Amino acid sequence: MxxxxxxxxxxxxxxxxxxxxxxxxxxxxxxxxxxxxxxxxxxxxxxxxxxxxxxxxxxxxxxxxxxxxPHAEAMEIAFAALKRAATLGGDEGNPRGTVRIAASEVMGTFVLPPVLAALRGRYPGITLELALNNRTDDLLRRDADIAVRMTRPKQDGLVARRLGMVPLGLYAHRAYLDRYGLPERVDDLARHHVIGFDRDDHSARAVAAGTLPISRDLFSFRVDSDVAQIMALRAGLGIGMIQKAMAKADTALVPVLPDRVAIELECWLAVHEDQKDAAPIRALFDGLAEGLLRWMDAAGR
Amino acid sequence: MxxxxxxxxxxxxxxxxxxxxxxxxxxxxxxxxxxxxxxxxxxxxxxxxxxxxxxxxxxxxxxxxxxxxPHAEAMEIAFAALKRAATLGGDEGNPRGTVRIAASEVMGTFVLPPVLAALRGRYPGITLELALNNRTDDLLRRDADIAVRMTRPKQDGLVARRLGMVPLGLYAHRAYLDRYGLPERVDDLARHHVIGFDRDDHSARAVAAGTLPISRDLFSFRVDSDVAQIMALRAGLGIGMIQKAMAKADTALVPVLPDRVAIELECWLAVHEDQKDAAPIRALFDGLAEGLLRWMDAAGR
DNA sequence: GATCGCTCATACATTTTCTTATAGCAATTC
DNA sequence: GAATTGCTATAAGAAAATGTATGAGCGATC
Known part of the structure; x- marks a missing residue:
């Protein structure tokens, strides 16, 4: 056989x-x-x-x-990675090729676009692919060349760089608070509409769960998509977790229990050791680090 | 293109x-x-x-x-995994197929053979493959179906079971100690022949390094192969680290600084979530757990 | 220095694989 | 209930891939 x-x-x-x-x-x-x-x-x-x-x-x-x-898909993914790797070339000044970047939904939707737009201008020879999901094994599966992750990458064979901490907090739309009032203690959340995940309890959420009395039962509005959660939050459906920087950009959002609930996620950049020396990979790795650091700096203010 | x-x-x-x-x-x-x-x-x-x-x-x-x-190899590995997966079948009583087990060199050489021999007898329909190395990403690369690991598996998509702690200690052959004397303090090791790794500083060693003043410079006999280290230890080349259970089985080995140096590694069994329900995988997972627990129990005495 | 053993490149015959074309079956639609 | 639309299965010719045979280059060996 x-x-x-x-x-x-x-x-x-x-x-x-x-x-x-x-x-x-x-x-x-x-x-x-x-x-x-x-x-x-x-x-x-x-x-x-x-x-x-x-x-x-x-x-x-x-x-x-x-x-x-899953095995056939692994072959397909590896083949796609091989074809991408074959496109990589050029030198430091003018890197060429296709690079696939993995990131969480939120990062990919709200944070990365302006950063990538700048890099796009600086490196016209690089074609970008963006893979948005919350799994942390993209690199190992070779489903991406560079990963932006909110947890420390721990696998063998990866080169990772810690960019800093991203602060999150509970927020709600002013219209929601006008109607339901502002919770004053953590326990009050049980009597509020809390926006949270449905089944997809991925690691970033797990981190958050460690410091908060968060469980699925608490949520009265459940979606697995982080982006949908943020949209729901902005639409006034309830109280939810969001990056402080993003909340500040939306003047209608009001912090909820800011003194009691303070969560920070680590932000990491990772790349395969095999690939880290290719010109386009290096250019994007450094460019992403620079762009994300600047974003975190601006967000900190 | x-x-x-x-x-x-x-x-x-x-x-x-x-x-x-x-x-x-x-x-x-x-x-x-x-x-x-x-x-x-x-x-x-x-x-x-x-x-x-x-x-x-x-x-x-x-x-x-x-x-x-690396990408082409990933395809090859995935294809091999697919072919193995296609062989899996049978029912709980008589599982059939080929299963590839990843383990560290030491486990695969000294511990697993008797355990696997017993399983072989119990499940004649299962063909076994053994992949010995010290990388921890076999499962994710699909280079193995079941992994015996000395560190906690942390990747997404894996189902892991903690089996217990494996105690290690420093030992030397009686003939070595007769000639060079028994170190009485940790500092004395610097004046002894210590057997250790060359370049391959994998995670089990990293764990050990955390609790011991171990660095590459200390070693006067360096091999990357753990098995070769153990053989060197048994041959009286110097002082080295070995599982206590294995040391006890060799009456010529004498513990060195047993009160000062006590290291324990966690022993874990892991499997892909995808595959955990296939009859042969389940049979071997449970059988390995049983056999390894019995071995750890016997070793503990 | 000729020979042997290894290699790659090319031309041609052969085999394998693919496409085209057609038949047949089940479900849906008018 | 006939027509239409989706599907699979099969047979025969077209296209593509493979194998065979051969020539030529380089290095080691006798």
């Missing part, structure tokens, strides 16, 4: 899994339906495992196929 | 990089020299990057090729 040598078969596998039919997969990949069909047959024969149940409506993945998915 | 769709080209790339010539790569892959040559041409054209400088003696990788290597 292990005489399976054609890595490309997994492209077709992924396409079928995602599109749900041979025909749709053919359209996605630019191949044809019989070809994709033979690829799946070949894969099933090679692995000795039924991957899909054929039907006139399409192909339904088996449990086995689902268990292979 | 980005119309590069054939993932299999990277198999040839890896083979050429490793063997150093098209012909040797052809022998390794079962293809022929012209085919491998065409693959490399196609890859270079697709990536827009010179990968090798051709010579009558073989192909010399460029810097660019070297920078792509």
């Amino acid at each position: 292990s005489d399976l040598t054609d890595w490309t078969l997994l492209r077709s596998f992924l396409a079928v899994l995602r599109r749900g039919s041979l025909s749709a997969a053919a359209r996605e990949t630019g191949l044809t339906q019989p070809t994709i069909g033979r690829h799946i047959d070949e894969l099933e024969a090679g692995l000795g495992l039924a991957l899909f149940t054929r039907s006139p409506g399409g192909l339904l993945p088996t449990q086995g196929a689902r268990s292979l998915l | 980005s119309d590069l769709t054939d993932w299999t080209l990277l198999r040839s790339f890896l083979a050429v990089l490793r063997r150093g010539s098209l012909s040797a790569a052809a022998r390794e892959t079962g293809l022929t020299q012209p085919t491998i040559g065409r693959h490399i041409d196609e890859l270079e054209a697709g990536l827009g990057l010179a990968l090798f400088t051709r010579s009558p003696g073989g192909l010399l990788p460029t810097q660019g090729a070297r920078s792509l290597l």
Whole structure:
């Protein structure tokens, strides 16, 4: 069985899994339906495992196929990383290539755009990709070249730089407080509308949870998206956690329990040791550090 | 350029990089020299990057090729993991498939073999692979399905179980102490032959370094291999660090400064969340936990 | 200094793989 | 209930990839 040598078969596998039919997969990949069909047959024969149940409506993945998915995705991600790495070049003054930056939703949405805009102007040869999510393993999965993270990167093989602390606080829209009043003690929060996460309890939140009586039950408005939480906060849906700098920029937001609730997240920049010497990576790493430090400095005032 | 769709080209790339010539790569892959040559041409054209400088003696990788290597290896590892995952099956009573276990050199050499031998008998349908190294990112790289680690696994997506503490101590062979005497204070170590690491300062050693005045300069016999260190210790080359349980099993070894130097490493078992429910993974995870706990219990006496 | 052993490059034959075209099946729509 | 639209499966010709055979360069060895 292990005489399976054609890595490309997994492209077709992924396409079928995602599109749900041979025909749709053919359209996605630019191949044809019989070809994709033979690829799946070949894969099933090679692995000795039924991957899909054929039907006139399409192909339904088996449990086995689902268990292979993460590995096939890992191959796809690694291939994309390889293609990016091949574009890297140029010298210190004029770096060229495509660089993928991972960041949390909030950083990527509210903080990074102006920083990246400046870098874009300075380095016209660099094409930027931005991967927004709250997982901390992007670099190790090679799903990004540089990561902006709110926790200390601890994995082997990474080079990390600590940029500083980002202060967070509880805020609410003035209109909300006019109606429901300003909590005076932490316990009062239980009687308020608190905006929080739904199920996705990622690490930044875990940090916050350590210093606050935060649990899922407390929240009367739940979204997993941090950005949606901030939008809800600004719209006056309730009391929520937000970076102090962002809150100050919105004059309608009023601090809640500022003396009792003070949370700081560490801000880190990380890169693979393998890649840190490529000109575009180095340029962006330094540029991001500079831009983010300036932002944190301005925010501190 | 980005119309590069054939993932299999990277198999040839890896083979050429490793063997150093098209012909040797052809022998390794079962293809022929012209085919491998065409693959490399196609890859270079697709990536827009010179990968090798051709010579009558073989192909010399460029810097660019070297920078792509880790990504190509990541694809290869993911593919191997996919093939392993495809073998997993059976039920709780009779799990089937190939499982790759990562462990430190010392654990894999001295501790795991009897544990695995017992599991082998109990689960005849499971084929075992053992990956011995001291990196802690095997699981995330999918270079292993289960990891036995001496530090707490902290990455996202892993399920870990703490097994307990493994005590280490300084020991020396009786013959060594007869000749050089028994150190009475920690400072005396500077005048002794201490066996230690060369350059590979991995995390278990870092833990130890925190509680001991250990630095590279102290060592008069340096090897990166932990196993070689233990063998050197047993051969009487000097004073070295070893698990107390292993030292006790060798009656010629005498504890050195047992009251002053007491180090304990945590022992952890970890598995990918994706895979934890597959019958063979679960069987080995539980079996390893059981076997290692029994070993730690026996060692404690 | 000729030979052997290794290498890569090229031209041509062969095999494999892909596409095109068509048939058949189930569900939905008019 | 016939027509339409989605799908898979199969067969045959076109295209692409692979293999075979051969030439030529470099270095070690006798």
